[in-house]
Amino acid sequence: MIKKVSLVIVVGFFVTFSGLYAAEQRIQDVIASVVVGSTFKLTLDRATLDFGSIKPGERVELYPAEPFHQITCISNNKKNWYLKISVPADINGPGGQSLPKDRLKWQIFWTNGSGVKKEGWESLQDKTTVVYTSGPLDSQGDEVNIKLRYALDVPGNAPAGHYTAVLIYTITESL
């Protein structure tokens, strides 16, 4: 009997005073969340290529020793992307005359990107051409700047007049 009572007392004291002197703690958790959206875009700092007045048989570069304009591409999708150029039609002139599109050339002057760029002068073609292929660091949200320059070789028999063409730049995640 005394043992039973003693046991009850000892256990009771242990449970009671451990509760009295132990520091209580309670925890509550909540979830924090955000969806960061996809950014995939390109911008041009200049949108008009003006070669001015050119004589037949002459070649003019924009510019001979420096870039003409800059294309800025931004992607945070962690996927490869491609900057492409295309010309829907020949270089149209007066009276239905035109100059072949391959008379207009482009060249990458400089880029801060980690990808693959075309080297040297490239002529515009009927098909869409890849200008630049992104590298491993180019799809993490930072600006990839690509500076280009252009050249126009006017044929010796080109009729006089005002000629225009439209160049289209596209950024895609598929080749």
Added chain:
Amino acid sequence: MSLSLKKNLLIIILCIGFIFINKTAYALFEVEVDAYSIDFGFMNISESKELQDKGLYHNEVSCKSDNARAWYLKIQSMGPLKSGDDYIPYENFSWKAIEALNGDGVIYNKDVYNPFSDIPVLVYSSGPNDPKGSDVKLRFKYNLSIPKNQIAGNYRTIIRYTMTEMP
């Protein structure tokens, strides 16, 4: 009364006595949150957003104690906001304690945005009347800035509020 009955009665009385004392020892001590999410929704790179959709605050943490012992509340993030291998740095995600309703304790860094950390940071320590059963309500708001080079994705983490008694 037989001896056996007296023995059993004594044991029962002792048990009831300890139960009563323990009921007192394990009285009210709890923390609750009125909203279980801190959801910034959709954001673009370089965007910043402040969550205070209840006017001046976003959520309210309710602390109750009648143990007659001082207590304190801490806050921490159980990791940075993370999406796969990508994460938003701690310094871009912060909290601010606005006020403590029904409390007479101290709010630390009140009205100042504090970046989250995985180390618990002291928010509030109770005043003289707080451990007497008051429902002390701490109100918070939150701010998030998306870095300009943040990868797109669905980012999550757990925010933990810990209420602890002084030993």
